[in-house]
Amino acid sequence: MRNFLKTKGLKMTSQRETIFRAFFESEPHMTVEELHERVISMDPAIAYTTVWRTLKLICEVGLGEKKYFGDGVVRYDRVTATPHGHLVCQKCGSTEEFFSSEITRLLQDRADESGLLPEEYRIEVVGICLKCRQQREASGDVTDTSAKGKSSAGDNVIDISGAGGM
Amino acid sequence: MRNFLKTKGLKMTSQRETIFRAFFESEPHMTVEELHERVISMDPAIAYTTVWRTLKLICEVGLGEKKYFGDGVVRYDRVTATPHGHLVCQKCGSTEEFFSSEITRLLQDRADESGLLPEEYRIEVVGICLKCRQQREASGDVTDTSAKGKSSAGDNVIDISGAGGM
DNA sequence: AAGCTAATTGCAATCGGATTGCAGCTACAT
DNA sequence: ATGTAGCTGCAATCCGATTGCAATTAGCTT
The missing domain is CATH 3.30.1490.190 (Ferric-uptake regulator, C-terminal dimerisarion domain)
Structure with a gap:
């Protein structure tokens, strides 16, 4: 890994080492925050920003990739x-x-x-x-508080108005 | 549609009518902003917030759903x-x-x-x-999709793949 | 071992889309 | 016409993502 970085003119730091390890040893698709938590349990001094930037780095060199599940938070997965x-x-x-x-x-x-x-x-x-x-x-x-629930697929064929025909 | 809303204790307003029409007539997976633009071309007085809330409504009643492509912006698709x-x-x-x-x-x-x-x-x-x-x-x-180029520019502006957005 | 410099880091600030509080407005049942 | 639950627009707020900057450090050079 160190060599890998070297060939790109990048440096290996203790922070990166910790973050790399945390990332590759953790379960898949973690958010920046989740990974950061894990990281500070190994070295409390490492900042969120650094984790974020390192994750970005990992993606840039092709060892990781962003994942977007449905909750609006970015997750990172190793490739x-x-x-x-x-x-x-x-x-x-x-x-x-x-x-x-x-x-x-x-x-x-x-x-x-x-x-x-x-x-x-x-x-x-x-x-x-x-x-x-x-x-x-x-x-x-069995609740399903009114408007929150999805209507059962069956009657989705609602005429959207006397307004434009779709 | 009007009746559909009625049964849920919701009201049909001119804004909603416009937004509904815009949504169902537009191409799929639009962002709130894109839809809002289309909407104000039909009625310049309609606020972004209203479009957002109506989109949310549409999803809640099961006629639309959120989509997360890879650029960090939420899109809406009709079901x-x-x-x-x-x-x-x-x-x-x-x-x-x-x-x-x-x-x-x-x-x-x-x-x-x-x-x-x-x-x-x-x-x-x-x-x-x-x-x-x-x-x-x-x-x-020179097409080189593998990770190579490292511009020695100050901040990392590598756009290898996967990572960067559009 | 000391010096040099670009890379890296932490912090605080910023950005930008998503979401909400609120006061005024409106649809629509009565 | 009237009352009221729902809407709407605006401004404020939230919150994760991203960046500017000065201090620090890795790793090469001498």
């Missing part, structure tokens, strides 16, 4: 040789990775068709995990 | 009966939609395996579109 997808629970935020060369191939084909040179795949299924569904039932709470 | 994927060019930001029941089915299966009840699919291929690749060549730019 794996094989693209993979995520199952994300929108309730508890838990994630699970999965691999499917079949899906990747289909996507590749589709990109080719349009002349897009793929750099990254984002494959995510967002939903409610088993655990959360069970909890919901357990609490006997 | 289509069938899930679809996007091809996104990270250079020019252009997007193209595509449908693949095969991919959806595979994802569904995989989610089932883990007990995740799917609510939404995110299927995106990010890369460089044909047009941008041609432009890059045309400009005589």
Whole structure:
């Protein structure tokens, strides 16, 4: 790693060493803040900004990549040789990775068709995990406070007015 | 639509009518700002906030959903009966939609395996579109997607890939 | 070992989109 | 026409992302 940086005119510092280690040893898709927390548990003096910049660096040299799940916060994932997808629970935020060369191939084909040179795949299924569904039932709470809930897909065919025809 | 709102104790206003129309007639995945621009071209008095809130409303009733592409800005897409994927060019930001029941089915299966009840699919291929690749060549730019160039400029302005936005 | 310089760091400030508080306005049930 | 729950616009606020800057440091040079 040190050498890797050297060839780019970059320096290895104790901070970077700590952050690298934290990043590559941690679970995938962490936010800057999460990683920073882990980092300060190893060296309390390292600043958030430094973690952020190092993460950026890691992405720039191709060892990591930004991920955008559905909560508006940027996450960082180390780059794996094989693209993979995520199952994300929108309730508890838990994630699970999965691999499917079949899906990747289909996507590749589709990109080719349009002349897009793929750099990254984002494959995510967002939903409610088993655990959360069970909890919901357990609490006997069938609530779903009015307007918050999604209407069941069936009647989405609402005429948007006497205004413009879609 | 008016009736639809009514049943939820919500009101139809001229602003909403305009925003609804703009949203459903526009191309997919627009940002709040983009939609707002379109809206003020129809009625200059409508505020950004109102567009934002209406978009939120649309999502809450299940007619739209947030999308997070890779540039840190939230986009809104109208919900289509069938899930679809996007091809996104990270250079020019252009997007193209595509449908693949095969991919959806595979994802569904995989989610089932883990007990995740799917609510939404995110299927995106990010890369460089044909047009941008041609432009890059045309400009005589030596194409080197691997990580190399390090401008010794003061601050890091490397834009290897994946990291930078549009 | 000491010197030199560009790279790096921490802090505070800034940026910018997302979100909210509030007072005035309006749709619409009565 | 009237009352009231909902809207709306504006300004303020929130909050993660990003940057300016002066002090510090890694790593090369002598």
